[in-house]
Amino acid sequence: DGGITQSPKYLFRKEGQNVTLSCEQNLNHDAMYWYRQDPGQGLRLIYYSQIVNDFQKGDIAEGYSVSREKKESFPLTVTSAQKNPTAFYLCASSMNTEAFFGQGTRLTVV
Amino acid sequence: AQSVTQLDSQVPVFEEAPVELRCNYSSSVSVYLFWYVQYPNQGLQLLLKYLSGSTLVKGINGFEAEFNKSQTSFHLRKPSVHISDTAEYFCAVSDLRSNSGYALNFGKGTSLLVTP
Numbered sequence: 001d002g003g004i005t006q007s008p009k010y011l012f013r014k015e016g017q018n019v020t021l022s023c024e025q026n027l028n029h030d031a032m033y034w035y036r037q038d039p040g041q042g043l044r045l046i047y048y049s050q051i052v053n054d055f056q057k058g059d060i061a062e063g064y065s066v067s068r069e070k071k072e073s074f075p076l077t078v079t080s081a082q083k084n085p086t087a088f089y090l091c092a093s094s095m096n097t098e099a100f101f102g103q104g105t106r107l108t109v110v
Numbered sequence: 111a112q113s114v115t116q117l118d119s120q121v122p123v124f125e126e127a128p129v130e131l132r133c134n135y136s137s138s139v140s141v142y143l144f145w146y147v148q149y150p151n152q153g154l155q156l157l158l159k160y161l162s163g164s165t166l167v168k169g170i171n172g173f174e175a176e177f178n179k180s181q182t183s184f185h186l187r188k189p190s191v192h193i194s195d196t197a198e199y200f201c202a203v204s205d206l207r208s209n210s211g212y213a214l215n216f217g218k219g220t221s222l223l224v225t226p
Contacts (some may be wrong), residue, residue, distance in 0.1 A: 004153075040119065042200060042216040043154075058213070078224055090153055094212040097142055097161055099206075101153035 003027065006091050012110050013085065021076045021105045032074040033099070036060060037088040046089075049074055051065070052095035055060035078107060085109055112137040116217035123191055123224055131186040133201035133218045143184040144177055144206035144214065149190045149197050155198075160184060171195070195225045 004025045013019045025032065031050050035043040044059030049068040063082025068074055074093075076084045086109050091102040117132040135141065142161050146154040158169025165177040175186045184201060198221050200212040 006153075006183075007127070031212065035216075040218060042114075042218040043214075044216075045213055047214050069173060071205055076164070088151075089218070092154075097159065099212055099214060101155075103153045 001054045004091055004093055004100055004102035006017070006089075006105050008105060009103065011105055011107045013107060015109055018077055018079050019106070019107065021078070021089055021091075023074045023076065023102060024072055025044075025071060025074075025091075025093045025100075027093055027095065027100060028071070029093035029095045029100075030071070032092045033092045033094070034058075034066065034074070034076045035090045035092065037090060038102075043090060046076065112141055112205060112215050114201050114203050114215055114217035116199075116201050116220050118220050120136065120221045121212060123222065125193055125226050127192050127223055128189050129187065129222065130181065130194075131199050131201075131222065132185065133184045133217060135180075135184065135201075135203045137183050137203060141194050142212075143175075143177060144202040145169065145184075146172070146188050146200045146203075147171075147197050148200065148219075154200065157186070191222070191224045193224050194225065195220060198222075 007022045024105045034046040047066045049055035065077045089105045092099045113136045115134045123129045144159045145157040148154050158167045160167045162179045168174045200218045200219050201217040203211040
């Protein structure tokens, strides 16, 4: 089935470590996005990419990095510079006017 | 810049009662509007969207929404809710920043709790 796969579902990170969240889509969508969700805050845009090898910062890009080497993949790295990384992270892709979301990765700093 | 305000953080309702979840947006240009639903620890699922045309939009699971340009609102309604409608609901507006495609600006969400 076509869709967006995020892995892992749960991730624990020690302070000071970088971690990478995976996002893969087989919908043949050009655009992909990363959002962060905190309780009572809605979703906030971290990074987005319209085409391969190009990406743009969203509203809360500090402490994060991304790459877009393949159309299907848009991994997100949470770096040690992100001071409060514990959150639920959602990846999405879009074609035309509808965005499709993955099932999310819950990142916890321990 | 576009922004979205969901006026109620929590809405408790009894099963089979009607419900309205309120959403207002601000934008100086035409926008696309969306409602998404999120069940615990899951991603978001599109309920319905307004792009143009008829201001009354019907979606999945019996939900509908009405676009009101003069009041800049896009309220979500359902005439009779079920226990299974208990979830978080997000209103979103298309982000028209340059080169963002269809990135979305989300409201903070409304938690709908349906009880017997």
